[in-house]
Amino acid sequence: MAHTPEQIRTILAAEGRKANRALGQNFCTDGALLASCVDAAGLDGLPVLEIGPGLGALTAPLLQRASRVVAVEKDAALAALLPSLLPSERLTVVTGDILRTDVGALMQGEDFALCGNLPYYITTPIAEQFLPMLPRVLLLMVQQEAAARFFAAPGDRVYGPVAILSALYYEAARLFSVPPGSYYPQPDVESAVILLRRRDDDALKALPAANAMLRFSRTALSMRRKTLANNFPRDGRMSALLAEAGLDPAVRAETLPPETLAALCTAYSADDARDVR
Numbered sequence: 001m002a003h004t005p006e007q008i009r010t011i012l013a014a015e016g017r018k019a020n021r022a023l024g025q026n027f028c029t030d031g032a033l034l035a036s037c038v039d040a041a042g043l044d045g046l047p048v049l050e051i052g053p054g055l056g057a058l059t060a061p062l063l064q065r066a067s068r069v070v071a072v073e074k075d076a077a078l079a080a081l082l083p084s085l086l087p088s089e090r091l092t093v094v095t096g097d098i099l100r101t102d103v104g105a106l107m108q109g110e111d112f113a114l115c116g117n118l119p120y121y122i123t124t125p126i127a128e129q130f131l132p133m134l135p136r137v138l139l140l141m142v143q144q145e146a147a148a149r150f151f152a153a154p155g156d157r158v159y160g161p162v163a164i165l166s167a168l169y170y171e172a173a174r175l176f177s178v179p180p181g182s183y184y185p186q187p188d189v190e191s192a193v194i195l196l197r198r199r200d201d202d203a204l205k206a207l208p209a210a211n212a213m214l215r216f217s218r219t220a221l222s223m224r225r226k227t228l229a230n231n232f233p234r235d236g237r238m239s240a241l242l243a244e245a246g247l248d249p250a251v252r253a254e255t256l257p258p259e260t261l262a263a264l265c266t267a268y269s270a271d272d273a274r275d276v277r
Contacts, residue, residue, distance in 0.1 A: 001060035001086065002031030005184035011055060011085075015077055019185050023075055024119020026183040028057045028141070033176060035061045037193050040175055041139040043113050049106065049135075051098045051116030051126065054078055056086045058141075062115060063088055070106050072098045099125055103133065113137040120146050124162060131165040131196075132210035138170070138196040141178065147192040154255050161217040167258040168207055170196040208265045216265040220253035228253040232268075241267050 003011065008027050012018055019025040028034060038061040045067050053059045053071035055078065062069050068090040073079035079095040094106065099122070114135045118126060123146040130138065148156075150172055152163040166172045178191040198204075207213070222231050227250050232238040241264055242249050253261065 002029050002034060002057040003027070003055060004029060008055065008184050011081075015081065017077060020075060021185070024052075024121065025054065025075070026117075026185060026187050027054050028117055028178075028182055029184050030178070030182040031057065031061075033178065033182060033193075034058050037139060037141070037175060037195075038062055038065055038115075041065075041113065041115070041137055041195055043115075043137060043139075046113045046136060047107060047110050048113045048115050049103065051114070051118060053082055053093070054117070056082055058115060058117060059086055059091065063090060066090070066113070068092070070094060072096055072101055072106075074098070098122075099129060103130075111136050113139065115139040117141040118146070124149060127162045127165075128214060131162065131169065132214045134169060134198055134204070134210055136198050139193070140196075141191055141193050143187070144177070144190045144192050147174065147194050150194055150196070154257050159254055160221055161214055164217045164258045164261060165210060165213060166196060168213065168262055169204065169210055170198055172196045207262055208269060212269055213262060213265050216268065217253075217261065220261060220264075224252070224254050227251065228256070228264075237271050238264075238268065241271075 019027065034057055043065040048062050048066040048069045050059055050062060050069055050071040053073055059069060059071055063086065070092045071082065072094045073082065074097055076095050079093050082093050083091065112135050114130050118140055120143045123142050149158045149160065149162045150166045152159040173195050175193040175195050178193060180186040180188065180190065220228050220231055229238040229242060229249060231253065239249055242251065245264065
């Protein structure tokens, strides 16, 4: 149920409000685009965790496809307003910060999809929190610059944990570009809709645990200009693993593909397990 700019102004004015740019409130007005996004995501029967539902433009098509929608909204006034805009027994609205929310409790341990129109400043923290949780689907509308972090290749300036986890654990695709005119208020940049589908169980079994991969990637890339070995404790273990893999001992993590980093993570974690024993 996307609203026109005039409708958005009217709804907010009735609450004595304006769009809060500090919270990244740019409301999508293109209902056809949002419906196409939800159709492409294939959410039938899945519960959905929606981040920042705002006035419900994305929530409405999600309710048509999902078994239920849990919408987490940081703006308390919008959270209070949304149930009256979209009355449904399958919609639960929670007021809070998604980064401080007990997702397991909200989703009751079920496999779920993560959806949302994300402000730029919070895209990377959300990605690093949720990618390791391995939701079945992530459908995200983000700024183009933020979208690049999901698809970056080794050597790219923004190659990091988000790109590494996206490549290893998901099949990722850009669905649509979204011009500024599709929002009210209009942002200064273009956005993109990205879709990530979790890989099948056999593919996941061959990989290290996603949380371990996140920690490894963060350490490996913590000082990008340092060698990979020097970003880890200087006890010789990483240097030995690089030698066993036939890699240059002076290699930097930012030059290695996700698959190579995953293999190193598995080997390094095995060393840690032996040390514990």
